[in-house]
Amino acid sequence: MKELTERQAKFQGQTINVASDERALFAVLAERIAAIAREAVERDGLFTMLLSGGSTPRGLYQRMATFTEDIMPWGKTYLFLGDERCVSHADSESNYKMISDNLLSRISIPSTNVFPTIRQDIDPEDSARIYEQTIRRFFKRGAEGSAGAENGAFEGEANWLKPSAENASESKTMPIFSLAIMGLGPDGHTASLFPDTAALVEEERLCVANFVPKFDAYRLTLTMPVFASCRKLFFLVQGEGKTDIVQSVLKEPERNYPAQQLIGRCPQGAVEWYMDEACTSSLI
Numbered sequence: 001m002k003e004l005t006e007r008q009a010k011f012q013g014q015t016i017n018v019a020s021d022e023r024a025l026f027a028v029l030a031e032r033i034a035a036i037a038r039e040a041v042e043r044d045g046l047f048t049m050l051l052s053g054g055s056t057p058r059g060l061y062q063r064m065a066t067f068t069e070d071i072m073p074w075g076k077t078y079l080f081l082g083d084e085r086c087v088s089h090a091d092s093e094s095n096y097k098m099i100s101d102n103l104l105s106r107i108s109i110p111s112t113n114v115f116p117t118i119r120q121d122i123d124p125e126d127s128a129r130i131y132e133q134t135i136r137r138f139f140k141r142g143a144e145g146s147a148g149a150e151n152g153a154f155e156g157e158a159n160w161l162k163p164s165a166e167n168a169s170e171s172k173t174m175p176i177f178s179l180a181i182m183g184l185g186p187d188g189h190t191a192s193l194f195p196d197t198a199a200l201v202e203e204e205r206l207c208v209a210n211f212v213p214k215f216d217a218y219r220l221t222l223t224m225p226v227f228a229s230c231r232k233l234f235f236l237v238q239g240e241g242k243t244d245i246v247q248s249v250l251k252e253p254e255r256n257y258p259a260q261q262l263i264g265r266c267p268q269g270a271v272e273w274y275m276d277e278a279c280t281s282s283l284i
Contacts, residue, residue, distance in 0.1 A: 011250060013268035018280050022059060022238060029236060029274045030063040033179065034072045036232060040178040041073045050082040050180035050222065050230065052191070053095025056238050057181060058102050065106035074109040080135065081117060082180055083192035083221040086209070088121045117220055124209035124218040131220065132206040139175040174229040175206070182227070182235045186245050188257025190235070191227065192219035199223060200258060224258075228265035232272065235259075240278045247281075 007018040019025035033049075040047040051057070069075060081095060089096045096116045104114060115134055120127040182190045192210050193199055199210035202223045209218045227233060237246055249259050263271050 014250075014263070014271040014273060015269075016250075016273045016275070016280075019274070019276050021276055021278075025236075025238060025274060025276045026059040026063040029060055029234065030067070032234070032272075032274075033064065033181075034067055036179055037073055037077060040231075041076045044178070046076045046078060047073060047179075048078045048080065048175075048177045050080050050177050050227070051095075051099055052082055052181040052183045052236065053084065053098055054183050055098075056183055056236055058098060060181075060236060061099060061103035062106075065103050067107075069108075074107055074113075077109065078113050078115070078138070079104075079109075080115045080177070081131075081220075082182070082227070083219055084117045084120055086120045086124045086127070086218045086220065089116060091121075120220055124220060128205075128207045128209045128220050135175055135206050174225050177226075177230045179232045179234065180227055180230040182233055182259075182262075184235055184237045184242060184245060184249065184259055186242070188245060188249060188255065188259050190259040190262060192221035193224060193227075193258040193262070194219075195258060200261065224262055224265065227262055230266075230270070232270055233262075233266060235271065235273045237273065237275045237279050239276070240281070242275075242279045243281045246273075246275065246279060 007016075009016045009018075017028060019028050037047040037049075051061075064072065067074075079099075081099075084095050085091075085093050087093050089100075091097065115131075115138070117127050117131050119130065184190055185194075187195055189195060192212065194210070194212045194214070197210050197212055199208050199221055202208055203225055205223055206226050207220060207222050210221050211218050245257075248255055249257055249263075253260060
């Protein structure tokens with residue numbers, strides 16, 4: 001990977017990767033994801049990934065869509081959404097539609113390996129409940145010895161479920177995804193964990209319908225402990241418009257942005273940043 005990145009640095013337990021431009025950025029990150037996927041399949045028998053929406057990941061997904069099975073183990077890859085807008089999947093604002101248009105429609109992956117939300121445009125609360133049940137069922141079946149889909153294989157409960165608090169009841173356990181792709185908004189939000197919203201303090205639920213006052217709308221989002229339990233979190237940030245917020249997130253801990261709250265809960269080495277030169281400026 002080093003030959004693809006212009007610069008790489010360590011910062012407070014996080015790895016910062018800087019690519020020269022957009023094309024190099026997506027190439028670097030796509031190769032890194034494929035490598036992580038192969039490692040996960042070798043170790044666990046499958047690879048689980050939380051996908052990010054918005055506009056930034058489009059080029060990444062298009063790049064990943066060029067990977068054949070020998071590079072990216074699609075048959076043993078299971079894809080979930082980190083968050084979703086409460087609109088129809090046919091709506092141009094839908095995260096799932098963006099992912100489908102730029103990735104899913106271009107690769108050969110079993111339909112049973114892809115987990116979109118349902119009813120998000122009809123009843124956000126019910127949709128969040130159903131999605132949480134879907135995730136719990138997938139990981140629980142894996143822990144019991146049968147994977148969430150027919151052609152997967154887990155290595156056991158110890159590798160896939162862990163308590164988020166001293167009480168290790170089912171409502172307190174968190175699935176361990178292999179990887180989450182994260183974005184970063186100008187207000188420091190990531191996924192649909194926005195500043196001053198109820199989802200930030202949720203510790204038991206996996207997925208919630210989070211009301212975001214600035215949009216006067218609900219967003220479905222996985223919760224802080226779910227993202228913090230992922231083996232790896234890759235933040236993808238691009239363009240000079242994100243320079244200020246990146247600087248603030250990395251160097252001004254007192255701001256307490258949602259992204260900072262999440263990073264603070266992650267183990268050392270779990271968080272990696274992927275940015276282009278236009279975004280990083282003089283950061284590193």
